Amino acid sequence: xxxxxxxxxxxxxxxxxxxxxxxxxxxxxxxxxxxxxxxxxxxxxxxxxxxxxxxxxxxxxxxxxxxxxxxxxxxxxxxxxxxxxxxxxxxxxxxxxxxxxxxxxxxxxxxxxxxxxxxxxxxxxxxxxxxxxxxxxxxxxxxxxxxxxxxxxxxxxxxxxxxxxxxxxxxxxxxxxxxxxxxxxxxxxxxxxxxxxxxxxxxxxxxxxxxxxxxxxxxxxxxxxxxxxxxxxxxxxxxxxxxxxxxxxxxxxxxxxxxxxxxxxxxxxxxxxxxxxxxxxxxxxxxxxxxxxxxxxxxxxxxxxxxxxxxxxxxxxxxxxxxxxxxxxxxxxxxxxxxxxxxxxxxxxxxxxxxxxxxxxxxxxxxxxxxxxxxxxxxxxxxxxxxxx
Amino acid sequence: xxxxxxxxxxxxxxxxxxxxxxxxxxxxxxxxxxxxxxxxxxxxxxxxxxxxxxxxxxxxxxxxxxxxxxxxxxxxxxxxxxxxxxxxxxxxxxxxxxxxxxxxxxxxxxxxxxxxxxxxxxxxxxxxxxxxxxxxxxxxxxxxxxxxxxxxxxxxxxxxxxxxxxxxxxxxxxxxxxxxxxxxxxxxxxxxxxxxxxxxxxxxxxxxxxxxxxxxxxxxxxxxxxxxxxxxxxxxxxxxxxxxxxxxxxxxxxxxxxxxxxxxxxxxxxxxxxxxxxxxxxxxxxxxxxxxxxxxxxxxxxxxxxxxxxxxxxxxxxxxxxxxxxxxxxxxxxxxxxxxxxxx
Numbered sequence: 001x002x003x004x005x006x007x008x009x010x011x012x013x014x015x016x017x018x019x020x021x022x023x024x025x026x027x028x029x030x031x032x033x034x035x036x037x038x039x040x041x042x043x044x045x046x047x048x049x050x051x052x053x054x055x056x057x058x059x060x061x062x063x064x065x066x067x068x069x070x071x072x073x074x075x076x077x078x079x080x081x082x083x084x085x086x087x088x089x090x091x092x093x094x095x096x097x098x099x100x101x102x103x104x105x106x107x108x109x110x111x112x113x114x115x116x117x118x119x120x121x122x123x124x125x126x127x128x129x130x131x132x133x134x135x136x137x138x139x140x141x142x143x144x145x146x147x148x149x150x151x152x153x154x155x156x157x158x159x160x161x162x163x164x165x166x167x168x169x170x171x172x173x174x175x176x177x178x179x180x181x182x183x184x185x186x187x188x189x190x191x192x193x194x195x196x197x198x199x200x201x202x203x204x205x206x207x208x209x210x211x212x213x214x215x216x217x218x219x220x221x222x223x224x225x226x227x228x229x230x231x232x233x234x235x236x237x238x239x240x241x242x243x244x245x246x247x248x249x250x251x252x253x254x255x256x257x258x259x260x261x262x263x264x265x266x267x268x269x270x271x272x273x274x275x276x277x278x279x280x281x282x283x284x285x286x287x288x289x290x291x292x293x294x295x296x297x298x299x300x301x302x303x304x305x306x307x308x309x310x311x312x313x314x315x316x317x318x319x320x321x322x323x324x325x326x327x328x329x330x331x332x333x334x335x336x337x338x339x340x341x342x343x344x345x346x347x348x349x350x351x352x353x354x355x356x357x358x359x360x361x362x363x364x365x366x367x368x369x370x371x372x373x374x375x376x377x378x379x380x381x382x383x384x385x386x387x388x389x
Numbered sequence: 390x391x392x393x394x395x396x397x398x399x400x401x402x403x404x405x406x407x408x409x410x411x412x413x414x415x416x417x418x419x420x421x422x423x424x425x426x427x428x429x430x431x432x433x434x435x436x437x438x439x440x441x442x443x444x445x446x447x448x449x450x451x452x453x454x455x456x457x458x459x460x461x462x463x464x465x466x467x468x469x470x471x472x473x474x475x476x477x478x479x480x481x482x483x484x485x486x487x488x489x490x491x492x493x494x495x496x497x498x499x500x501x502x503x504x505x506x507x508x509x510x511x512x513x514x515x516x517x518x519x520x521x522x523x524x525x526x527x528x529x530x531x532x533x534x535x536x537x538x539x540x541x542x543x544x545x546x547x548x549x550x551x552x553x554x555x556x557x558x559x560x561x562x563x564x565x566x567x568x569x570x571x572x573x574x575x576x577x578x579x580x581x582x583x584x585x586x587x588x589x590x591x592x593x594x595x596x597x598x599x600x601x602x603x604x605x606x607x608x609x610x611x612x613x614x615x616x617x618x619x620x621x622x623x624x625x626x627x628x629x630x631x632x633x634x635x636x637x638x639x640x641x642x643x644x645x646x647x648x649x650x651x652x653x654x655x656x657x658x659x660x661x662x663x664x665x666x667x668x669x670x671x672x673x674x675x676x677x678x679x680x681x682x683x684x685x686x687x688x689x690x691x692x693x694x695x696x697x698x699x700x701x702x703x704x705x706x707x708x709x710x711x712x713x714x715x716x717x718x719x720x721x722x723x724x725x726x727x728x729x730x731x732x733x
Contacts, residue, residue, distance in 0.1 A: 021545060021565060022722050028567030029532050029719070030727045036515055036531075037731070131571045136657055 103162040103185070104154060119189055119334040121162045123182035125288065126150040127194040127298075130172030135197040137304040140313055142195040143170065149301060150193050152323030157330065179292035189257065190292045191330060195313075196300035204306035205277030206269060208262040209298040210254035211290065212283025220284070253295040255281065260336065261299055261329030268325035269302075272318060273309065295333075299326065398497065399527075399728075402489055403541075403716020404482070404504045405534065406518075408462045408556030408581060409606075409679065411481055414713040415489040416721060422709050423484055424449075427477035428456030445484040450603070462556065479521050486525055499527035501728045503716035505534035508559040508573035528732040532719065534712050535561030536568055538677055541715025542705075547669035551655065551690070552712070553680035555580040558651065562658055562670060574658060578650040580680040583643045584609060590639035598625045598634060608636065614684035615644045644683050651686075652693040659697060671700030677708045 103121060126146035128134035134142025147170070154163045164185055166178045173181075182190040198205065214220060258281045266278040279300075289296045301322045302309055312318040401416040412422040428449035430436035435455035444452060461477035486500065502522065506515060515531050522529045535550040539561060544550070546565040551558065560574040588605045591598065604625070612621040621637045655674070659667055671694050676687050687704040694700035705711050 022540075025540070025545065025567050026719065026723045026727060029530060029536075030723070030730055032567070033530050033731050036519070131569065 103164040104158040118337040121187045122189045123164050123187040124150045125166040125178050125192040129167050135304045138310040145195050146193045149323050153326045156327035175287040178288050183293045190296035192288050192298040194300050196303035198303050198305045204303045204309040205279035206265040207279035207300045208258040208281050209284050210258045214284045257295045257333045258297045260333035264329030265325045399499045401501045401720035403713040405712030407554050412710050412713040413485040413489045414717040419489040421488040425462050426450045427480045428458040431457050501528045502526040503530045503720040505537040505712045507557045508533040508575045523733050528728040535559045537715035538711050539563045541718045548673045549670050550675045553678040587643035595634050597627045613644050615689050616685040674702045677705035677711050
């Protein structure tokens with residue numbers, strides 16, 4: 001049938017099943033548009049996608065999870081209540097409640113009073129998850145590799161730090177919620193773990209990012225790929241946020257963390273792959289780092305565009321090596337904060353005390369606000385970006 | 390589906406805003422294509438010569454030396470952060486609507502538009518588009534371009550649509566449900582990438598030749614191919630003197646640069662479908678979009694399906710209106726209640 005005839009066909013000329021299918025599809029398209037308009041349509045019909053069903057908010061789950069949150073003493077339930085109070089209705093695609101985020105317990109033998117650690121809580125963020133697979137090659141997916149590596153890093157770090165993960169299973173977690181989870185959990189460090197795809201250069205390399213602007217088209221493209229799940233931000237928004245919101249001091253600390261992790265990744269992984277390229281520490285506008293109130297990095301720990309690396313990634317030993325490299329890098333940064341500062345800085349920035357502990361936006365160590373405070377309290381709305389010094 | 394509002398009060402249209410070409414199909418039978426260029430006279434003299442404040446489409450391209458020329462849709466999206474590009478999109482939409490709406494139509498005529506955009510368009514871009522359209526149409530529904538194509542082609546079940554435009558290549562697997570992110574993929578490996586590649590290869594090979602990207606684009610549209618072809622020879626000025634050059638090999642290499650990403654994404658998306666349906670999808674791959682017409686491309690992709698047990702790729706021979714026709718088909722099937730829900 002030529003296109004002009006098709007376009008003119010009334011739906012009544014179709015079978016009942018076909019008409020039903022079309023009505024369902026139109027209903028779904030309209031609902032998607034309504035969601036963008038900030039309106040909430042009627043409950044989805046039979047055609048609702050599995051993903052939307054999976055991600056639908058279930059208020060009762062808060063009740064089930066409240067004891068866990070209470071036991072963890074993290075005040076998450078307060079947070080959920082305060083968030084619920086500010087929302088007329090729960091979002092249609094809510095991610096799993098954050099009370100599911102749990103920190104590891106420290107070994108009983110470890111007396112924290114002996115270790116004046118400026119870093120105690122670390123949130124690891126396995127990239128992608130659920131419907132967002134990330135890079136896929138050779139039967140491997142970035143989301144699975146990131147989760148596998150993150151679990152190993154958690155295991156390694158748990159001897160001295162309390163470690164939590166933004167996801168512990170193959171589930172969707174929106175990009176802009178991930179650093180929020182770390183903020184509300186009072187994390188001291190945020191490390192997002194990813195596996196790269198290098199279209200132009202298939203030789204594997206490792207690189208580590210902190211939040212900042214970039215003019216490099218390749219990095220812009222990478223940020224675009226990694227931000228693909230972030231519906232609601234354009235790169236222009238991100239540029240504004242990066243330019244206007246992100247404090248120079250936190251950027252310095254994130255860079256220091258990125259340096260430590262990158263050095264460790266390259267040094268340790270080069271042993272297994274002498275051709276490994278050190279692609280360095282870079283800044284780029286990643287949504288997942290935007291809202292972090294603590295030093296935050298995104299590490300591209302491997303790449304699926306290299307066929308040799310794909311084979312190595314099938315090997316548990318290699319995954320463990322990557323985890324160990326991340327562990328060593330994070331520890332190296334944490335230890336660096338314990339170094340005495342020769343001449344204490346006067347203004348905001350490096351610690352005024354004897355340790356090089358970083359100070360955040362509010363002058364409190366790590367820049368944490370009170371737990372349970374609304375997520376956007378300290379983060380200007382996108383429209384205000386650029387106004388804040 | 391009732392149609393309570395008569396067509397004398399409402400005009401339903403499908404719009405395909407493309408990086409290179411944009412098209413409109415209207416329920417009144419009008420179908421028009423406009424090149425996605427908008428230009429403003431660069432100075433008073435140019436305005437005097439051209440006699441207009443803004444030029445759109447082929448006219449703008451033709452008079453480009455006198456214009457501040459914009460190609461406002463990059464990768465099928467409004468370029469970011471530029472008021473001028475937003476204005477250009479507004480002008481482009483206005484031009485499309487002028488062509489589709491008969492002169493002398495009632496000012497009360499309400500336009501209900503379905504607009505196709507690349508599959509993985511960010512919400513912010515969709516909102517920008519909605520804002521731009523708000524002053525010109527009564528109600529807007531934005532859908533992914535390959536979904537609109539599939540809808541128009543009546544291929545909503547067990548189908549893969551590969552829509553290779555200028556800015557993006559969109560993949561969409563249709564399984565009889567509204568496609569989610571899992572079912573769709575957008576690549577930047579598309580017509581413009583081929584143009585840039587070809588331009589670079591020609592300049593590399595013929596260093597003295599004066600070649601513009603517009604010339605390269607025109608050659609590609611006439612001679613593009615993958616696999617084997619008769620020699621491709623074109624005329625270019627070399628130090629001002631018209632000279633014939635052979636661009637067969639650059640053309641092959643530039644066009645074949647699309648093959649690997651297309652093959653990989655196609656096979657990956659098929660491999661993700663539940664196993665019992667994979668064979669049906671393999672045998673129902675639809676290749677559309679301007680660059681889908683690259684000679685031999687459909688056959689190469691069909692050959693690639695051999696890795697998964699074989700399949701069939703059908704090429705849409707007249708892809709110019711396939712997206713806007715699909716949008717119109719959706720617009721007509723959506724009854725008034727839906728349009729009320731989508732009005733600003």
